[in-house]
Amino acid sequence: MRLSDKYFFTLREDVKDEDSLSGNLLCKAGYIKKTSAGIYMMLPLGLKVEEKIEAIIRKNMNETGAQEVKMPALIAQEYYEKSGRLENFGKSIYKLKDRSNKAFTLGPTHEELFAVAAKMMIKSYKNMPFNLYQIQSKYRDEPRARFGLIRVKEFVMKDAYSFDKDEAGLDVSYKKMFEAYKRSFDEMGIDYRIVKADTGVMGGLLSEEFQAITPIGEDTIVYCDKCHHATNLEIAKSLKDTTPSTEEHLAKELVHTPKAGTIKEVCDYLKKDEKAFVKTLIYRADDKVYGVMLRGDKEVSETKLAKALKANEIELADFACVEEVTNAKVGFAGPIALKCPIVMDEEILSMANYITGANKTDYHYINVNNEDFKADIIADITLIKEGDLCPYCHEPLKFTKGIEVGNTFKLGTKYSKALDLTYLNKDNQTEYVWMGSYGIGIGRCMAALVEQNHDENGIIWPLSVAPYKAAIVLISSKDEVQTKAAEELYDLLNNNGIETILDDREERPGVKFKDMDLIGIPYRITIGKKINEGLYELKDRRSGEVKELNKNELLDLLNRL
RNA sequence: CGGGAUGUAGUACAGCUUGGUAGUACGCUUGCUUCGGGAGUAAGAGGUCGCAGGUUCAAAUCCUGUCAUCCCGACCA
Numbered sequence A: 001m002r003l004s005d006k007y008f009f010t011l012r013e014d015v016k017d018e019d020s021l022s023g024n025l026l027c028k029a030g031y032i033k034k035t036s037a038g039i040y041m042m043l044p045l046g047l048k049v050e051e052k053i054e055a056i057i058r059k060n061m062n063e064t065g066a067q068e069v070k071m072p073a074l075i076a077q078e079y080y081e082k083s084g085r086l087e088n089f090g091k092s093i094y095k096l097k098d099r100s101n102k103a104f105t106l107g108p109t110h111e112e113l114f115a116v117a118a119k120m121m122i123k124s125y126k127n128m129p130f131n132l133y134q135i136q137s138k139y140r141d142e143p144r145a146r147f148g149l150i151r152v153k154e155f156v157m158k159d160a161y162s163f164d165k166d167e168a169g170l171d172v173s174y175k176k177m178f179e180a181y182k183r184s185f186d187e188m189g190i191d192y193r194i195v196k197a198d199t200g201v202m203g204g205l206l207s208e209e210f211q212a213i214t215p216i217g218e219d220t221i222v223y224c225d226k227c228h229h230a231t232n233l234e235i236a237k238s239l240k241d242t243t244p245s246t247e248e249h250l251a252k253e254l255v256h257t258p259k260a261g262t263i264k265e266v267c268d269y270l271k272k273d274e275k276a277f278v279k280t281l282i283y284r285a286d287d288k289v290y291g292v293m294l295r296g297d298k299e300v301s302e303t304k305l306a307k308a309l310k311a312n313e314i315e316l317a318d319f320a321c322v323e324e325v326t327n328a329k330v331g332f333a334g335p336i337a338l339k340c341p342i343v344m345d346e347e348i349l350s351m352a353n354y355i356t357g358a359n360k361t362d363y364h365y366i367n368v369n370n371e372d373f374k375a376d377i378i379a380d381i382t383l384i385k386e387g388d389l390c391p392y393c394h395e396p397l398k399f400t401k402g403i404e405v406g407n408t409f410k411l412g413t414k415y416s417k418a419l420d421l422t423y424l425n426k427d428n429q430t431e432y433v434w435m436g437s438y439g440i441g442i443g444r445c446m447a448a449l450v451e452q453n454h455d456e457n458g459i460i461w462p463l464s465v466a467p468y469k470a471a472i473v474l475i476s477s478k479d480e481v482q483t484k485a486a487e488e489l490y491d492l493l494n495n496n497g498i499e500t501i502l503d504d505r506e507e508r509p510g511v512k513f514k515d516m517d518l519i520g521i522p523y524r525i526t527i528g529k530k531i532n533e534g535l536y537e538l539k540d541r542r543s544g545e546v547k548e549l550n551k552n553e554l555l556d557l558l559n560r561l
Numbered sequence B: 001c002g003g004g005a006u007g008u009a010g011u012a013c014a015g016c017u018u019g020g021u022a023g024u025a026c027g028c029u030u031g032c033u034u035c036g037g038g039a040g041u042a043a044g045a046g047g048u049c050g051c052a053g054g055u056u057c058a059a060a061u062c063c064u065g066u067c068a069u070c071c072c073g074a075c076c077a
Helices: A021-028 A044-063 A078-083 A085-092 A111-121 A167-188 A263-270 A302-309 A319-326 A346-350 A414-418 A442-452 A480-495 A509-519 A529-533 A551-559
Strands: A032-036 A039-042 A074-076 A094-097 A103-106 A130-139 A154-164 A192-196 A206-213 A219-223 A230-232 A253-256 A278-285 A288-295 A314-316 A342-345 A354-357 A363-368 A377-379 A398-412 A422-424 A430-432 A434-441 A470-474 A500-503 A523-527 A536-540 A546-549
Touching (some): A039 A044, A044 A130, A044 A154, A044 A167, A044 A442, A074 A078, A078 A085, A078 A111, A078 A414, A111 A154, A111 A414, A111 A434, A130 A167, A154 A442, A167 A206, A167 A398, A167 A442, A192 A219, A192 A398, A206 A219, A263 A354, A263 A363, A278 A302, A278 A319, A288 A302, A288 A346, A302 A314, A302 A342, A302 A377, A346 A377, A434 A442, A470 A480, A470 A509, A480 A500, A480 A523, A480 A529, A480 A551, A500 A509, A509 A523, A529 A536, A536 A551, A546 A551
Parallel strands (some): A192 A230, A288 A342, A342 A377, A470 A500
Antiparallel strands (some): A032 A039, A074 A103, A094 A103, A130 A154, A154 A434, A192 A206, A206 A398, A219 A230, A219 A398, A253 A363, A278 A314, A422 A430, A536 A546
């Protein structure tokens, strides 16, 4: 690319509407341009990077034997009605009508259509396994788009789907994809962690996320330095004592606790630790109400709770509802004589003689024990805290923030049942196909790479995804020797497969240096006065290291990258 | 969807309280001088002040509505 006659611009000032570092840098450097909240144009440089990332993924997908297809974005709503996901996606699915009033959606993800495609192939167990993928635009009406390319309404995703005859087959297909994902992210140069996650709206048996580590990340990752086990905070577990206490169980006793509605007030009043308290929260899950018990110093993981209750939507109950099931003002809920089912955190199994609300305004019970009431569900529902102990090796757990750049799901037979995707087994019996689904957000990879690779001067692309490997800065376009040398080198490098920019604009050298730094080209070759001695200056964008080389040395070095 | 903020030139902002000629910096055009880390200088071009109503002799400024963008939360593969 010769800058003097190409579409190329940079901005000197920060962009007002981009708060995130990556969004701002990508806008300033002319890679992307926002058109609406969460919708972006990919400009020439941005598209180049997108294509580099896609090429890496495509190569790794193809190596697993997966075949590429391309699905439409415009999909009749009936496909999502059949799978039940029109309702699941709720407001985040775009809905529209065509001129004859037929209902369509803009596809938020494509399990349904891939199942349809798979049906064309699958008749018997002999037709599997296989894997189809695409790189295509997805549409999700996010309640709040933000952070540049990280949370957007339209984005390019690589999604792959595996089809197997049984669970063992799915395990093999899954493993293959998983390894291809690791290779892809390694090749892009993303610093990531693999974490276990909730299956969410996708459903299924297992979900693992590839999280790019960065402070701006929206997800909290819990990890252990010692055994390298990592999970999304939503479902993270910590070491918990669930063996029954050997302490002698005392008889429960009603105590007056006037005006003490919070745990801290009650504990201060009774001169007890919060750990001796069991709080009871009233939750509404779908349309049912539950009392949720956990230790006084812990918080609820609503994801875990929803799972334990097999509920879709979950929220704290309103005051009126709390007062109805407890017969008391808010702040005095407890398990004894509560008028709704009880979910108890498993940790309470190990507790004895604890404090709870009495379901009576201004009263609590002390010396409550597990035989004093009946818990309907006992499960792990606590949200863990940094420093809690790893359940596997008992080391303190650490937290970090991440951007989900990829996700792999073992879906099992959920979608094949919904979409009637079946085959005949050896015994001539109809069985459901086992599916896996695997996604990578291309734009998120781009954003994550910028978040992880930049300095005060701009972006520093890893070589594998850089839009160009090298940029030639011509110091004086009026100097014939320099101009000729720059032109020759430009042709030489491009002919050798080293994608190169020639900055031959009528600008002062400082402007060119700043621009090449901002857009993050890994290697800069400066052609100035030293060219009279046959010397080219090579500067490494990342290390700042400068070398003076002759043409052969330069070509040789760049060829080896 | 709740709370907060902002919309003025390509970009980033000032002006609004107290209504009266549309401003600054960067960018852009032309000349001269410069030319290895965002040059200096002189002269220019560029804005229906988000949009629609209203108040007023007069509205960027006051009032009402509306749209858009951002932040915090809710939500989220």
